[in-house]
Amino acid sequence: MIELNRQTSPNKQYTERIIQFGEGNFLRAFIDWIVWNMNDKTGFDSSVVVVQPIPNGMVETLNAQNGLYHLTLKGIDKGEQVYTTQLLDVITRGLNPYNQFDAYLKLAENPDMRFVISNTTEAGIAFDPENKFEDKPAGSYPGKLVQLLHHRYKTFNGAKDKGLIIFPCELIFENGRILKECINKYIKHWNLDKDFGKWVNEHCGIYSTLVDRIVPGYPRETADEIKAKTGFDDKLLVEGEIFHLWVIEAPETVAQEFPADKAGLNVLFVPSEKPYHERKVTLLNGPHTVLSPVGYLSGLNTVRECVEDKTIGAYVRKVMFDELLPTLNLPANELLRFANDVLDRFRNPFVKHQVTSIMLNSFPKYKTRDLPGLKTYLERKGSLPEGLVLGLAAIITYYKGGKRGIDEIVVQDDHKITDLLQQLWKTGSVEQIAKGVLAADFIWGENLNKIQGLTTKVISYLAEIQDKGMLKVVKNLLKNS
Numbered sequence: 001m002i003e004l005n006r007q008t009s010p011n012k013q014y015t016e017r018i019i020q021f022g023e024g025n026f027l028r029a030f031i032d033w034i035v036w037n038m039n040d041k042t043g044f045d046s047s048v049v050v051v052q053p054i055p056n057g058m059v060e061t062l063n064a065q066n067g068l069y070h071l072t073l074k075g076i077d078k079g080e081q082v083y084t085t086q087l088l089d090v091i092t093r094g095l096n097p098y099n100q101f102d103a104y105l106k107l108a109e110n111p112d113m114r115f116v117i118s119n120t121t122e123a124g125i126a127f128d129p130e131n132k133f134e135d136k137p138a139g140s141y142p143g144k145l146v147q148l149l150h151h152r153y154k155t156f157n158g159a160k161d162k163g164l165i166i167f168p169c170e171l172i173f174e175n176g177r178i179l180k181e182c183i184n185k186y187i188k189h190w191n192l193d194k195d196f197g198k199w200v201n202e203h204c205g206i207y208s209t210l211v212d213r214i215v216p217g218y219p220r221e222t223a224d225e226i227k228a229k230t231g232f233d234d235k236l237l238v239e240g241e242i243f244h245l246w247v248i249e250a251p252e253t254v255a256q257e258f259p260a261d262k263a264g265l266n267v268l269f270v271p272s273e274k275p276y277h278e279r280k281v282t283l284l285n286g287p288h289t290v291l292s293p294v295g296y297l298s299g300l301n302t303v304r305e306c307v308e309d310k311t312i313g314a315y316v317r318k319v320m321f322d323e324l325l326p327t328l329n330l331p332a333n334e335l336l337r338f339a340n341d342v343l344d345r346f347r348n349p350f351v352k353h354q355v356t357s358i359m360l361n362s363f364p365k366y367k368t369r370d371l372p373g374l375k376t377y378l379e380r381k382g383s384l385p386e387g388l389v390l391g392l393a394a395i396i397t398y399y400k401g402g403k404r405g406i407d408e409i410v411v412q413d414d415h416k417i418t419d420l421l422q423q424l425w426k427t428g429s430v431e432q433i434a435k436g437v438l439a440a441d442f443i444w445g446e447n448l449n450k451i452q453g454l455t456t457k458v459i460s461y462l463a464e465i466q467d468k469g470m471l472k473v474v475k476n477l478l479k480n481s
Helices: 025-029 031-042 059-064 101-109 141-155 175-189 194-203 223-230 252-257 274-296 303-308 310-327 332-346 362-369 371-381 386-398 415-426 430-438 454-468 470-480
Strands: 016-021 047-051 069-077 080-088 091-095 115-118 165-168 209-212 238-241 245-249 267-270
Touching (some): 069 223, 101 141, 165 175, 252 267, 310 470, 386 454, 386 470
Parallel strands (some): 016 047, 016 115, 069 238
């Protein structure tokens, strides 16, 4: 088996014009695939420099392969089965700013740099007052970005044409506005030059976006088959569904510079991403977030298994059609069609989406994807949505850690959250656990114990899960619905 790099697989060289915060599966299977298509079909001539947003990541592995990797896309397109494998060559290199800070700042000195794209999870776009401008680097993504922008501003003496176009891809509504607010907070907090703040706000475009593609990640079961087919020992193989959608809330001038919609791709430049965001986050990401812990603790491993299982599948449909769909304001026929399409995507026979991969940063995900629906449902129906509450209790239970059978439960989230859950579970009191989690303002931005009836129901579900096991709790829920 041949090692994969640019010596063993020479590829085209493009101009470094894109800085990408994040080296994970999603960005490589979505954004970098889009850039590859733009290069191939529109002469975009752009390559990507990846910046690792956290101390531990995959930049070393990425650099060992010179940014090359294979993407496998599987699914149904226009009634036809699609199964393709493509070598992507748009990433030139990766940087870890935690030990390559000077090289990171030097990216700002490149006059060709034009775009910044990120996906640092829902927890990534946040203002941390403990970050300092002198940090190498600042801990948060917005802090790192301000350091980069400031260096570019100084390098080019505030030249208007050296501003950057910034596309955040985190699944947060109005992610562009929120990122811009964080940037301005850092400028003020760090007492940076007012003219720099003016340059950022007038000559850097920060645009809200919505991304949609299910990316299961590394194709464990077919990796050997793909490697044999390609002939390369690719350690960065990634798998995604054929469906894709990128909605960008930006003017036509941005579309002209970033012609993704001209490459035959499902990329939309629109006046407002709000209706697309609400529909997608509520009916796709919302069910994903709760089916994962419920399914996993019921003994299932993939999204498809969950949807096709008699009990967990019924639970998923209850959450989607009975609890989340009624909280949206789009026409019912459109919502039903989209929800059924989502179920078909969940059932994609080619994609094995491990539910454990969805469990990363579950609490921030629940806050943005399910909590709004829970509140709206309560407001409209006068009662709590039982499936969504059970999903929250399942997340809390999953964060207890330990084992499921012989499998170790590996919890990945902000250390403040994992530390809190460990401390609460040590009490052995489901009442203290529920109240403590719901009161965590740093997670929710509020005290959820104030939501009528929520604390009591979470306590009840936690106790029932401990006593009977998840599957029996789900069966009881469905029986009593």
